[in-house]
Amino acid sequence: MSDRGRTAGKASTTGAKTTRRQALVGVAAAVGALALGARRAAATPGGRVGAGGDEISRTEESIHHEVVFKANRKRVFALLTETKEFDKVIQQSGVMKSGAPLGNAPTAISKEAGGAFTAFGGHIVGRQIEIVVDERIVQAWRAANWAAGAFSIARFTLVDQGDSTRLVFDHVGFPKGEAEHLAAGWKAHYWEPMAKVIG
Numbered sequence: 707m708s709d710r711g712r713t714a715g716k717a718s719t720t721g722a723k724t725t726r727r728q729a730l731v732g733v734a735a736a737v738g739a740l741a742l743g744a745r746r747a748a749a750t751p752g753g754r755v756g757a758g759g760d761e762i763s764r765t766e767e768s769i770h771h772e773v774v775f776k777a778n779r780k781r782v783f784a785l786l787t788e789t790k791e792f793d794k795v796i797q798q799s800g801v802m803k804s805g806a807p808l809g810n811a812p813t814a815i816s817k818e819a820g821g822a823f824t825a826f827g828g829h830i831v832g833r834q835i836e837i838v839v840d841e842r843i844v845q846a847w848r849a850a851n852w853a854a855g856a857f858s859i860a861r862f863t864l865v866d867q868g869d870s871t872r873l874v875f876d877h878v879g880f881p882k883g884e885a886e887h888l889a890a891g892w893k894a895h896y897w898e899p900m901a902k903v904i905g
Contacts, residue, residue: 766878766879767880767882767883767884767885768876768877768878768885769875769876769877769878769885769888769889769892770875770876770877771873771874771875771889771892771893771897772872772873772874772875773872773873773875773897773901774867774870774871774872774873775870775871775873775900775901775904776869776870776901776904777870777871777904778866778869778871779840779841779864779865779866779871780840781871781904782864782871782873782900782904783839783840783841783843783864785900785903785904786843786862787815787817787837787843788815788817789813789814789815791903792813792815792825793813794903795895795896795899795900795903796813796825796826796895796899797899798898798899798902798903799826799894799895799896799898799899800891800894800895800898800899801826801894801895808826808827808828808829809826809827809828809829809850810827810828811824811827811828812824813825813826816834817834817837818834818837819834819835819836819837820833820834820835821833821834822834823845826895828850829849829850829851830847830848830849830850831848831850832845832846832847832848832857832860833845833846835859840864841863841864842861842862842863842864843861843862844859844860844861844862845859845860845861845862846858846859847859847860847877852880852881853881856881857879858877858878858879858880859876859877859878859879860875860876860877861875861876861877862874862875863875873897875892877892
């Protein structure tokens with residue numbers, strides 16, 4: 707291969723990496739705006755139809771939880787991002803206690819932005835949008851039974867609170883009518899079993 711061919715190959719590989727990185731940065735930047743918009747939308751009833759029939763919705767549902775765990779941020783972060791640790795959470799979850807059937811997909815959680823995750827037998831899947839070690843996780847999150855291509859945004863922020871950690875959680879962009887079911891699910895399948903695993 708000529709030097710020119712090698713150079714072209716390197717340039718296209720570098721371009722692909724740059725494009726992926728730029729896309730992830732763009733999505734991460736949009737997350738803050740999406741969460742803020744969802745909070746404003748939840749506080750403003752009604753909607754408006756603009757010129758050309760475009761609709762601006764002001765009634766989107768969102769979930770906001772704040773939970774305190776008796777552990778440091780590193781421990782809470784590990785429970786949410788390490789496959790073996792999250793499997794312990796699943797074993798303590800309401801799903802396991804209910805006897806509801808789970809799929810066959812093993813738990814797999816990437817700790818890198820852009821990486822995929824699968825949990826609860828493949829019922830929950832998505833991508834890590836942003837990871838700030840021991841501080842923040844932002845995910846494109848979906849349940850397997852949602853319409854194809856439908857993803858929500860789940861944001862976990864970890865804040866020191868003395869010897870404990872306050873987890874500030876926001877979930878937006880999920881299908882209409884799912885708020886109560888999802889809010890109950892976060893408590894039964896994430897927060898309560900996480901507290902049990904921490905002890």
